Amino acid sequence: MEATKKEHELIVSVSPHVKSEETTSRIMWTVSLALLPAFLSGVYFFGLKALFITALCVVSAVVFEHFYLKLVNKKSVVGDGSGFLTGLLLGMNLPASLWSFSPFTVHVPIIATFVAVVITKQLFGGLGYNVFNPALIGRAFALISWPRAMTIWMTPTASFLTMDAKTTATPLGILKEAGMSELIKVFGDKVSLYEHLLTGNRAGSIGETSAIALLIGGLFLLYKKYITWHIPVSFLGTAALIAWVFGQKGALFAGDPLIHLFSGGMMLGALFMATDYVTSPSVRKAQLIFGAGCGALTMLIRLKGGFPEGVMFAILIMNCFAPLLDRGFRSKVFGAVKTVKEIKK
Amino acid sequence: MGLATFKGGIHPPDKKILSASSPITATKPPKIIVIPLSQHAGAPCKPVVSIGQEVKKGEMVGEPGGFVSAPVHSSVSGKVIAIAEFQNAMGRMVNSVVIENDLKEEWTALKDSPDYMNLPAAELKEKIKAAGIVGLGGAAFPTSVKLSPPKEKPIDVVIINGAECEPYLTADYRLMIEKPKDIIEGLKILMKILGVSKGFVGIENNKPDAVRKMQEAAKGASGIEVLALEVKYPQGAEKMLIRAVAGREVPPRGLPMDVGAVVQNVGTALSIFEAARYGKPLIERVVTVTGEGIKEPKNLMARVGTKISELIEECGGFRDDVAKVVAGGPMMGFALSSLDVPVTKGTSGVLVLPEEGVMHAEDYGPCIRCGxxxxxxxxxxxxxxxxxxxxxxxxxxxxxxxxxxxxxxxxxxxxxxxxxxxxxxxxxxxxxxxx
Incomplete structure (x- = not known):
């Protein structure tokens, strides 16, 4: 190109003329990366089945999104990583036992992914416009449609190639059916129970079991400023408070909040699902209410509901309120808070 | 305690290093200048010269067209060769006076006032008005209007804006390094006109040497304080600056005078001093010519009416891959469609950006509500x-x-x-x- 640029080649556009390096796809891929420790832990405890189920969801998500967008003549956005992330999250929210050919349940993750990506996300307008968290709707659909298959939990084996694993109950399942003393008995003692919950050596969905791995990923996202503390802290704080106050049958202020925080999908939900940008409020104050609502509903379902676990329904219910919360806690215009008189005092 | 600032804001790479060490140098005298009759916020000027007329440097060529207006002056001596519409930096066609430079540099008679601080406030204000001074930060609001607040809005603080929060730009920085005493004098004049005993200079802390120079210059001046501010865009926005410096929030849709403040840019303060002391009209200003796309970034003392293309030549011309030329800073400046447009009173910089890093308007996605x-x-x-x-x-x-x-x-x-x-x-x- 010659040194003197011709004038008609100058780009004219509205300010600002510089932009940050952050992009949507970088956010999606970074969140996926932050899920890696928890995913690896799932594969470590539940073996190849966990890997296959998650891979199936990821591949289906990308394929469904691509072909749907082609079908409706929209630009394919597979590279932005949001389809990949939805598939990954959905996979991590499913039990590894779904990888089974007799009875045949391999179609369950595929259909759940279809519901997540095509119905929950694309039919509502695509990235940015879906009301509900796609991965959670996918999981809720599967749970309601195939309640039996969705609640077969493998015993963590730490033997990678195991394909015919024994099944068992999740800690929350035991808690619901048999109570706290039985739960502690199953794991030996309280310390051992905590240990199993923190490392992920317990029954549950592929990516939800290791509290430590999830915390590592969550702290990484906080450090990178991809999420803020508002939703995780209000979510976990409210749940812990309720667990402490009402967690013990027959006595107030005697519950064990740690068992509730580290079991079920609490960590995965509070750090990765409730913090989904699109389906949570964007105003920080509104996020505090949103998180508190998620925490309260989770504990309500866990303590009083029919299901042993309530994270999924809690987040989905709060998703409905996200736009309303944003409206209600709309940020205050500069200068509107203090009047001139107050300042001059 | 942290440095004074406001809530929100961003930290774009400041890139000031490209031109920060380059002292202010005068451009070659332009052969032809185009003086738009509207380079300020408010009513356009009416031309007071005719084609063929000889004008001197500093002579008024357009008189204010209303209360919110400011006269324009010739920045060269020479002959008026046209009065017609020409494109300005914003791409609009504006009635302009075109003058051919006779290179004699003959000044019109200016009124020297060594004793300017003892002049009555009204006379000082008149000098500022006659000199055609407008806000040099970019908005180009006529200064004399800002100095005439209605009675029910008493002013008790004057703030000189040395934040220069736009990335790349170093015009105000160089002025604070090179002419700190004159800027402080400008502030004193402003305080006198407004009958105010408290004056501030707010400077972003990425210019510690400017803070030091200004503090030295302000030593002994009563009621004047030079403050280092947190480095954060848009620290130099009037409302944010008042919040940081005086702790007052201008109400929504309000003006600084609603909280008793008047804000002026450092370049404006210097022009005010020069108008009061030497009677010099505003016919030149510092323009930072910078960006990764220009060969030798510089801070130029450019005359109003000089073509942008001449400033670019003065700085060695473009590098190979220029994509965008912006009048002003990268955050709020205007992308130019033509380089054949004149420097005006509000032109704080010319930013030349290479292809790399320039966003194309159509490549955007949906809002993901990240907040x-x-x-x-x-x-x-x-x-x-x-x-x-x-x-x-x-x-x-x-x-x-x-x-x-x-x-x-x-x-x-x-x-x-x-x-x-x-x-x-x-x-x-x-x-x-x-x-």
Missing amino acids: RCIDVCAMGLMPSMLSILSEKGMYEEAKEYNLFDCFECGSCAFVCPSKRPIVQLVRLAKSMVKP
Whole structure:
């Protein structure tokens, strides 16, 4: 190109003329990366089945999104990583036992992914416009449609190639059916129970079991400023408070909040699902209410509901309120808070 | 305790190193100058010269067309060869006086006042008005109007804006390094005119040497304080500066005078001093010519009316891959469609950007509601909602989201991961509804 640029080649556009390096796809891929420790832990405890189920969801998500967008003549956005992330999250929210050919349940993750990506996300307008968290709707659909298959939990084996694993109950399942003393008995003692919950050596969905791995990923996202503390802290704080106050049958202020925080999908939900940008409020104050609502509903379902676990329904219910919360806690215009008189005092 | 600042804001790479060490140098005398009769906010000037007329340097060529207006003067001596419409930096056609330079540099008679501090306030204000001084930070609001607040709005503080928060620009920085005493004198004149005993100079802390120089220059001056401010865009926006320096918040849609403050840019303060001391009209200003696309970034003392293309030549011309030329800074400046436009009183910089890093307007995605724009909005708005509502044509609803409180600093568009043209959408909405 010659040194003197011709004038008609100058780009004219509205300010600002510089932009940050952050992009949507970088956010999606970074969140996926932050899920890696928890995913690896799932594969470590539940073996190849966990890997296959998650891979199936990821591949289906990308394929469904691509072909749907082609079908409706929209630009394919597979590279932005949001389809990949939805598939990954959905996979991590499913039990590894779904990888089974007799009875045949391999179609369950595929259909759940279809519901997540095509119905929950694309039919509502695509990235940015879906009301509900796609991965959670996918999981809720599967749970309601195939309640039996969705609640077969493998015993963590730490033997990678195991394909015919024994099944068992999740800690929350035991808690619901048999109570706290039985739960502690199953794991030996309280310390051992905590240990199993923190490392992920317990029954549950592929990516939800290791509290430590999830915390590592969550702290990484906080450090990178991809999420803020508002939703995780209000979510976990409210749940812990309720667990402490009402967690013990027959006595107030005697519950064990740690068992509730580290079991079920609490960590995965509070750090990765409730913090989904699109389906949570964007105003920080509104996020505090949103998180508190998620925490309260989770504990309500866990303590009083029919299901042993309530994270999924809690987040989905709060998703409905996200736009309303944003409206209600709309940020205050500069200068509107203090009047001139107050300042001059 | 941290440095004074405001809530929100962003930290774009400041890139000031490109031109910060280059002292202010005068440009070669331009052969032809084009003086737009409207280079300020307010009514355009009426020409007071005719084609063929000889004018001297500093002679008025356009008289104010109303109360909110400022006269324009010739920046060369020579002959008026045309009065016609020419394109300005914003791309609009503006009636302009074209003067051919006779290179004699003959000044019109200026009134020297060594004793300027003892002149009555009204006379000082008259000098500022006659010199055609407007805000040099970019908005070009006539200074004399700012100095005539209505009686019910008493002013008790004058703030000199040395924040220069726009990345790349170093014009104000160089002035504070090279002429700190004159700027402080300008502040004293402003304080005298407004009958104010408290004056501040606010400077972003990425210019510690400027803070030091200004503090030295202000030593012994009663009531004048030089403050280092946190480095954060848009620290130099009037409302944010008043918040940081005086702790007062201008009410929504209000003016600085609503909280008793008057803000002037450092370049304006210098012009005020020169007008009061030497009677010199505003015919030149410092323009930072910079960016990765220019060969030798410089701070030039450019005469009003000089073509941008001449400034670019003066700085060694373009590098190979120039994509965009901006009048002003990268955050709020105007992209030029032609380089054949004149420097005006409001031109703080010429920024030359290479292809790499220039965003193409069509490459943007949907809002993912990440909330980054809400966090950084210094005005406490929800740019995400404004952009979505504007995109959908829901302009009235955008108004409910305080559309007209946006001053288009561009922080939201800077941080947006979907690269949405938020400022453009806001301007579109503003043009579609009444405030």
